[in-house]
Amino acid sequence: MTWLFDFWRSSIGGKVTMAVTGLLLFGFVVAHLLGNLQLFAGPERLNAYAKMLADSGALLWVARIGLLVVFVVHVVTAIRLSRANKSARPVAYQHEDTVQATFASRSMVFSGLSLLAFVVYHLLHFTFGVTNPEHFARKGVGAGGHDVYAMVTTSFAVPAIAIAYAAFQIVLFLHLRHGIQSLAQTLGLNHGRLTPLIGKLSVLLAALIAGGNLLLALSVQLGVVKVAS
Numbered sequence: 622m623t624w625l626f627d628f629w630r631s632s633i634g635g636k637v638t639m640a641v642t643g644l645l646l647f648g649f650v651v652a653h654l655l656g657n658l659q660l661f662a663g664p665e666r667l668n669a670y671a672k673m674l675a676d677s678g679a680l681l682w683v684a685r686i687g688l689l690v691v692f693v694v695h696v697v698t699a700i701r702l703s704r705a706n707k708s709a710r711p712v713a714y715q716h717e718d719t720v721q722a723t724f725a726s727r728s729m730v731f732s733g734l735s736l737l738a739f740v741v742y743h744l745l746h747f748t749f750g751v752t753n754p755e756h757f758a759r760k761g762v763g764a765g766g767h768d769v770y771a772m773v774t775t776s777f778a779v780p781a782i783a784i785a786y787a788a789f790q791i792v793l794f795l796h797l798r799h800g801i802q803s804l805a806q807t808l809g810l811n812h813g814r815l816t817p818l819i820g821k822l823s824v825l826l827a828a829l830i831a832g833g834n835l836l837l838a839l840s841v842q843l844g845v846v847k848v849a850s
């Protein structure tokens with residue numbers, strides 16, 4: 622186990638850890654969005670999907686614990702790398718491009734910590750029912766006790782909640798865009814003719830994910846998705 626810890630503590634090991642955990646989190650965000658998009662297919666479909674997840678028992682818990690471990694490792698490694706970067710550079714940068722690189726990595730720490738705050742709020746909202754117990758109570762009244770459709774639509778019908786979710790999607794967009802570019806860098810892909818392509822691909826993927834989440838919140842506000850009665 623010590624070799625693993627030593628690898629994690631090395632500069633390249635830290636970058637590889639960020640890339641692997643980042644990819645896994647990216648996979649989760651894509652899968653979560655694809656599941657949530659079933660909101661557009663109506664209550665039966667979304668609730669059947671939520672029930673299927675809830676009924677997967679031990680498997681769901683393995684996935685949840687795995688996700689939590691990946692998330693914690695991603696955050697802790699990011700903090701370690703950012704501290705190491707700072708202490709390795711007592712003198713200010715001379716060149717414009719490196720100053721920009723520092724700004725990008727600083728904004729990653731900032732957007733990452735904002736997303737951490739979002740996830741904590743999101744769990745208190747939809748998983749633990751702390752922030753809006755009246756919406757969470759709706760989760761228990763549908764077929765098989767999984768009326769997630771009612772919980773989500775009554776939540777996003779509240780303008781402040783829809784705006785909060787929408788605002789966090791901007792942060793998610795920025796974080797994913799830079800994250801995808803960093804991943805390409807770690808994999809040695811971000812050079813020469815590939816750089817503009819990676820730039821465009823990172824904008825496209827980040828926009829699809831953040832835009833999809835945004836669409837969910839806005840559709841309820843705009844009446845495209847009906848709020849459960």
Ligand code: HEM
Binds near residue numbers: 650736744748786837
């Ligand atoms: C509009 C967008 C979103 C909607 C409608 C949504 C909806 C939900 C719902 C309903 C649950 C609770 C599932 C349950 O307990 O039955 C949930 C859980 C969760 N969501 Fe989201 N979500 C959205 C965006 C996000 C984003 C952007 C992230 C991450 C950055 C995220 C991370 C999570 C996590 C980590 C869980 C806990 C998973 C679990 O333990 O089962 N969600 N979400």
